[in-house]
Amino acid sequence: MTGIEAVRENWKKAVFEELCALADRRGDDPAALKEKDLVPGVPPKSEMGDIAFPLFPFAKVFRTSPQALAEELAQGLRNRDDLSGEVRTAGPYVNVVIGVGNIAAELLAATRDLPEAYGSSGHLKGVPVMVEFSCPNTNKPLHLGHLRNDALGESISRILRAAGADVRKVNLINDRGIHICKSMLAYREFGDGSTPESTGKKSDHFVGDYYVKFNQWAKENPRAEEDARSMLVAWEKNDPEVNSLWRLMNRWAIEGIEETYEATGISFDQIYYESQTYSLGKDEILKGLERGVFYKEEDGSIWVDLEEIGLDKKVLLRSDGTSLYLTQDIGTAIQRQKDWHFTRLVYVVGSEQQYHFRVLFHVLTKLGFEWAENLYHLSYGMVNLPEGKMKSREGTVVDADDLIRELTSMAEAEIREKEREDEVESVDETARKVALAALHYYLLQVSPNKDMIFNPKESLSFNGNTGPYLQYMGARISSMRRKFQERRDEFTGIEAKPELLNTPEERELIKLCSDFSSVIAAAADQYNPSLLxxxxxxxxxxxxRYYHETPILTGSEKETAVSRLALASAVLCVLKNGMYLLNIPFVEKM
Known part of the structure; x- marks a missing residue:
């Protein structure tokens, strides 16, 4: 624990010690005081202090008002010579204005010497965490919902790594089932030998068009659904013709999806395929039946009673012995534990699957797998455009590639409108990076469990709570640093002095930068990138605000200028590292 975290913890320890000493002096019982009741907060206004200790929980023990207790406690704290800072009172609160000198020195040194490591927390050091996300179907390209899933999965993986965890990112590609057969059947009926190359279409879009085509065709052909089911049966029997078509269309879909992953900075350490895992859970269910964990109905189907978790009953194997999606997930989780011994497994899946994961985790626990207690469903809400809800079957989804292309075009227009073409290194590349910043930040700024509306125009604003705004601030500091280098000879031999950073704005920046590690830790523990x-x-x-109100390189003494630039560089370090954790590209010039 370093920086402001250590200072806060030291003050909390000192305040509780002083409470106990005060109780002893007054003849009260110190054992009646509980340290857990001392919950430090932040005063509503920065001029009131940096840490606030509410004393309501302790007034009863001292048989006095919280206000009187605060005054008496503050006096005792002021008499101690082992604390750095100023003690104030505000009604029932003891407030502390911390001394930021040592914190500033530590901050400037850490961000200068090991900038890429700054903010990394060790509180999850060595904990193996597997994160499953994306999990696309091979009958259509990625859409806006996938983009939120991917943004969450990639970001939380990076945040967990920054918190010290050993992270393994996995994907389960859903490459079998009736929905896959629908695309295949439509292609067989209407494709006439065409290919992505012959049509000039991105390969996953090519496949997705046939999924939409099937659903249009099925409205006119009552046999279409039955034919799709027959094709699935043929696939499971390894029919050569069906399997050849399946392999061809899956390759098209996966190659196109991988292009989108590359464009959006998404990667995986291991990829599983449903076609290889869908039967894995069957043996485990049969073992559970033998041990009396599950029960069999008269028709031969196998069920689990979920009364223990307040639910009804759930079938695990059909009467014909075939598996369900839940059965597959049971087997896949067990296989993953064999492949890589995780302590935690985080599933990034939409909120509509909450029931599924409650049942999955409970069944694995009943089967005796202790690690099942550490499985977690990172549930996220729906995401749509202002125009309304997306429907894959009707072809009204917000396509991921189209959205990225639109955002890139809008970002390029913004760059040209502001006449910044000569300022950026490449208009095309900068526009692409700005588009990804707009997309990922907008998707991550909302708490995962909430539904959201994605507004492309809002997301691209260079002002306000957006990804491009973060990029712009980073580019502004980078520009300042370049100007300093051009004048470096003027500052020969002058080093930054943390003690010169004593304005209220500088104190605030020092405290914020020093909080970076604790923010990462909280985001990791809560699986919530919106905190970051x-x-x-x-x-x-x-x-x-500081930049606009405070001369940094001009109008100040050279020692002050160097010190302020060092603080700006610390802010830049935090912004760059934090943006990386949100999968937001950094740009030197905007």
Whole structure:
């Protein structure tokens, strides 16, 4: 524990010690005081202090008012010589204005010497965590819902790594089932030997068009659904013709999806395929039946009673012995534990699957797998455009590639409108990076469990709570650093002095930057990148005010200028590292 975290913890320890000493002096019972009741907060206004200790929980023990207790406690704290900071009272609160000198020195040194490591927390050091996300179907390209899933999965994986965890990112590609056969059947009926190359279409879009075509065709052909089911049966019997078509169309779909992954900075350590895992759970269910964990109905189907978790009953194997999606997930989880001994497994899946994961985790626990207690469903809400809800079958989804292309085009227009073409290194590349910043930040700034509306125009704003705003602040500091290098000879031999950073705005920036590690730890523990997004926006906004109101390289003494530039560089370090954790590209010039 370093920086401001250590200072807060030291003050909390000192306040509780002083409470106990005060109780002893007054003849009260110190054992009646509970340290867990001492919950430090932040005063509503920065001029009131940096840490606030509410004393309501302790007034009863001392048989006095919280206000009187605060005054008496503050006096005792002021008499101690082992604390750095100023003690104030505000009604029932003891507030502390911490001394930021040592914190500033530590911050400037850490962000200068090991900038890429700054903020990394060791509180999950060595914990093996597997994160499953994306899990596309091979009958259509990725859409806006997948983009939110991918943004969450990639970001939380990076955040967990920054918190010290050993992370393994996995994907389960859903490459079998009736929905896959629908695309295949439509292609067989209407494809006439065409290919992505012959049509000039991106390969996953080519396949997805036939899924839409099937659903249009099925409205006119009552046999279409039955024919699709027959094709699935033929696939499971390894029919050569059906399997050849399946392999061809799956390759097209997966190659196209991988292109989108590459364009959006998404990667995986291991990929599983449903066609290889869908039967894995069957043996485990039969073992559970032998041990009396499950029961068999008269028709031969196998069920689990979920009364223990307040639910009804769930079938695990059909009467014909075939598996369900739940059965597959049981087997896949067990196989993954064999492949890589995780302590935690996080499933990034939409909120509509909450029932599924409650049952999955419970069944694995009943089967005796202790690690099942650490499985977690990172449930996220739906995401749509302002126009309304997406429907894959009707072809009204917000396609991921189209959305990225639209955002890139809008970002390029913004660059040209502001006449910044000569300022950026490449208009095309900068526009692409701005588009990804807009997309990922907008998707991550909302708490995962909430539904959201994605507004492309809002997401691209260079002002306000957006990814491009973070990029702009980073580029502004980078520009300042380049100007300093051009004048480097003027500052020969001058080093930054943390003690010169003593304005209220500088104190605030020092405290914010020093909080980076604790924000990462909280985001990792809660699987919530929005905590980091909010923090980075507050840091950028605070620096923007400081930049406008405070001369950094001009109008100040050279030692002050170097010190302020060092603080700006610390802010840049935090922004760059934080943006990486949100999968937001950094740009030097905007």
């Amino acid at each position: 997004a909010s923090y980075l926006y507050e840091l950028a906004r605070t620096f923007s």
